Amino acid sequence: MRAISDPNELKILTSLKQKRGYNPQNKDKIVKLQLSGYKGLYAELRGENLRFFLRYTKANGKKTDRVYKGLSLSQITSSALPYDRELIAKGLDPIEEQKKARQQAAKLAEDNKKQKVTFRQVYLQWKLEEVKKTLNKNNKTTPTGKQRIHNKNSDLGRIENHILSALADKPIYSINSYHLAEIFKPLCSNFPPTAKKCKTQLINLFGWYENYTKGEFKSPITYSFTKKFSQFLKEAQKPSQNYNAPDYRSLPIIFSLLTSEQYKRSTAAKVASFCILTACRSEAVRNLKWESIHLNDDCTGYFIIPIDDNKVKGAPKELRTVYFGSLVGAYLESIKEELIGTAFSHKYVFPNRYRKDWTTNPVPLGENAISSFMRKSFHVTELKKGHLWKDADDEKDGLIQTHATSRACFQTWALEQKDPITGLPRYSKELTEACLLHAKDDKYKGAYDRSRVSEEELYRIKGDWEDFIFSYELACSKILPVLDNPIAMENLRDEEAEIEQLEKQGQSIQESEDLKSYRIYEQGLMALTKAQDDFKKYGGAELLRKLEEQKAKIKND
Known part of the structure; x- marks a missing residue:
């Protein structure tokens, strides 16, 4: 009252x-x-x-x-x-x-x-829920659990790096599709994959808060924003470009660099070398397990790429079987002996040795390690030596990459090989496609072309390819002692002059093994000389300066 x-x-x-x-x-x-x-x-x-x-x-x-x-x-x-x-x-x-x-x-x-509920507050609350849910669902002591936890942390890191800074103190109820468009337009232009992942995480975040408020909050990721986002990605698309590959004739000396004493302990160098030897994609090589390798008595063999590691998911067995010759078999045996000498308790051929626990908790080497190695070795170290290893096309700019250096070079080499007697192509197109695990995608070609390549043909071409890749190393081991012998060198030059004269007359003569090695050795030196000429021709010093500036900027940031 x-x-x-x-x-x-x-x-x-x-x-x-x-x-x-x-x-x-x-x-x-x-x-x-x-x-x-x-x-x-x-x-x-x-x-x-x-x-x-x-x-x-x-x-x-x-x-x-x-x-x-x-x-x-x-x-x-x-x-x-x-x-x-x-x-x-x-x-x-x-x-x-x-x-x-x-x-x-x-x-x-x-x-x-x-107005007092900011995006930052909602994000931190959602982050806590997500981290708790991820930890509860995954065992952090297993490789799979560790990877999932790492992936979740990466997703959260992208939101914090690209979204949180722009929306942190903005009231979440006031955020609309226009605010998101302002953030995602430059992100789609510069980092399309990151933009897609950030959008997925924002959908989860806004959906979670919509349920949390029982529908009072409405997600700003609307149909109109989705259309804008697709448009941003479309505008950001650049014409497809092939990876840069060197002239295949320079591969023997490039391979010798990868297997030199300088990179003896580098797993990334071994992966790059193995990609070249097998003309295989790096993902399949990085994840290669000893149990997948089958060796024959003559050291030839094959390995089968698991479905999950193959580019084409669900591909049949024949499109996941990589054959190799005896040189690769011996190469694998040397890797196994080295691993046994350290710790052979793991299952991967190329384990990530950069981890402290790699002997007890083995995981495959990551793709970033391969890219980082190529940048450090062929985009920096070799530039410092005055060598510029660029694409075989003079009009094409850019330094070489692992993918094309292995696969494009193999196919170009195979298609250019001629039979010395008939002058016809030594290997069929179908055979090279089979080595690259390419299917007959065209429905008409697949319907009418019933040809198959035999294992014998696959072993032959792979053996020839390995001989070519190892040729410079083998030539150096044979010819370097001869170079210091003036009499032997004079005999080699006489033999070379005689063969050249006979070839001009339309006759042929068998080369001695020493002359073959000497010619291969000279071809390697010519490849090095060309790399030095390209360094001057294409501004290698300026390119090196820019790379060093980028490295310093990243370090300072």
Whole structure:
């Protein structure tokens, strides 16, 4: 009950009690009293409670009461009553207007509350839930569990690097598709894969908060934003470009660099070497397991790429079988002996030795390690030596990459080999395609072309390819001792001159093994000379300077 101290109210209360009478049986009787001087204003006594109300006629002709709860008579007569009469004069209902005012006040309070909920607060709450869920679902002591936890941390890191900084203190309810478009347009242009992953994580975040608020919050990732996002990606698409590959004739000396003493302990160098020897994709080589390798008695063999590691998922066995010759078999045996000498408890041929626990918890080498090795070795170290190993096409800019150096060079070499007697191609197109694990995708070609290549043909071409790749190393081992012998060198030059003269006359003669080695050795030196000439021709010094500046900038950042 509101305390009454106003004399006028006390007088009205006394009058109402007198009107009700003092009989105890009348204590719950409701009595009313119209206040003189205030048209339509009544006082009412219910039990011991005194209240005031205004009786008026609404616009539809119906009479109703507007009760003034919790207001004193002076407050009613000075402000509430004049305001209500003004509304009634305008044809408005004071009760309805009061409801509207309450709703507006509640909405304003809710809006103020929403303005205080920032994207950062929601993100941190969602991040906590995601991390907890990931840790509960995955065992961090297993490779699979570790990888999933690492992937989740990477996803969160992308959001923090590319999204959080832009939306951190912005109220989450005020974020719309236009704000997201401003963030994603440059991100799609510069880093399309990162943009896709960030969008996926934002969908999860906004969806989680929408459920958390029981639908009160609506995700700003709308259909219109999705269309804009697709447009951004389309605009960012660049014409497809093939990976850069050197002239295949320089591969023997490039291979000798990869297998030199300088890179003897580098697993990345071994992966790059093995990719070249097998003309295989780096993912299949990095994940290669000893259990997948089958060796024959003559050291030839094959390995089968698991479905998960193959580029084409679900490819049949013949499109996942990589054959190799005896030189690769011997190469694998040397790798196995080296691993046995350290720790052979793991299953991968090329384990990630950069990890401290690689002997007890082996994982395959990552793709970034291969790219980093190529940048460091052929894009920096070789540039410092004055060698620029670039694409075989003079018009094409860019330094060589592992993928094309292995696969494009193999196919070009195979297609250019001629039979010395007939002059016809030594290997068929189908055979080279089979070595590269390419299927006959064309539906007409696949329907009409029933040709198959034999294992014998596959072993032959792979053996020839390995002989070519190892040719410079083998030639050096044979010819280097001869180079210091003036008499032997004079005999070699005489033999070479004689053969050249006979070839001009249309005759042929068998080369001695020493002359073959000498010619291969000279071809390697020519490849080195060309790399030195390209360094000057294509601005190797300037390219090296830019690479060093980029490296310094990344380090400072």
